[in-house]
Amino acid sequence: MIAVADFAMVMAYPDDATVPAAAMVLLVPRDATGKRVDKVWDRSACAPRAATR
Amino acid sequence: MEFRITDEDRALQERARRLAEDFAARAAQHDRDATDPVENYAALRDAGFYGSTSPSPRWQRRGPARLVARRRGARAGLRVDALSFNMHLSVVGPVHGESARRARRQGAAREDGRAQGKLIGGNFSEPTTSGLVGTAVPLARARRVDGGYRITGARRSRR
Secondary structure: OOOOOOEEEEEEEEOOOOOOOOOEEEEEEOOOOOOOOOOOEEOOOOEEOHHHO | OOOOOOHHHHHHHHHHHHHHHHHHHHHHHHHHHOOOOHHHHHHHHHOOOOOOOOOOHHHHHHHHHHHHHHHHHHHOOOHHHHHHHHHHHHHHHHHHHHHHHHHHHHOOOOOOOOOOOOOEEEOOOOOOOOOOOOOOOOOOEEEEEOOEEEEEOOOOOOO
16 A cells, blocks of 8 residues: 555654654655665565565 | 444444455455555545544543444445554544644634644654554654754555
8 A cells, every 4th residue: 555655654862862762754755866675565465575575 | 431332433333344245356456466455545535434433521421432433434444544543543632632722722713724624644653663552752853943843754554
């Protein structure tokens, strides 16, 4: 789903934050430069794919 | 809060059941091929499910009943996509709410509508933990750049 969604919601630590518990939520467009989805889960077997182990 | 199921809620259930029958016809193939059921997401959007957890005043009052109605409908066969679609439904509220708050803070006439009608893959899991209870410090980093943020890191998502 994350690969085909219009936006992926991502929680990240702001680089310029001054407190340890800071966090921000961003909506990343599907075609954002540098975004990549690696499919590493075998749904039928409900286990990591052998190739990724 | 209201928990009474209204005629409108029953209509919602019925729409969910009809979609579920259609989804079930392709579920095994999607599972076998590990493909995303994009046509199902489009059908959910066209049937008005994308905004069904939007925090409108009416939703806040009718929320519990609508949730029950939707889940009962889903039980009839939407199981295959219920988990992944909940990644969208669970974050529509916060996204919509933050958009409304920001518009109020900035005195804008209307909210930012860029996410309206869009499918959102909500994901708070870290590469090594589920993040369900809340992750103390996200491993991904966001650095402000011209026009937005540059994000560095990995997330883990189920489906």
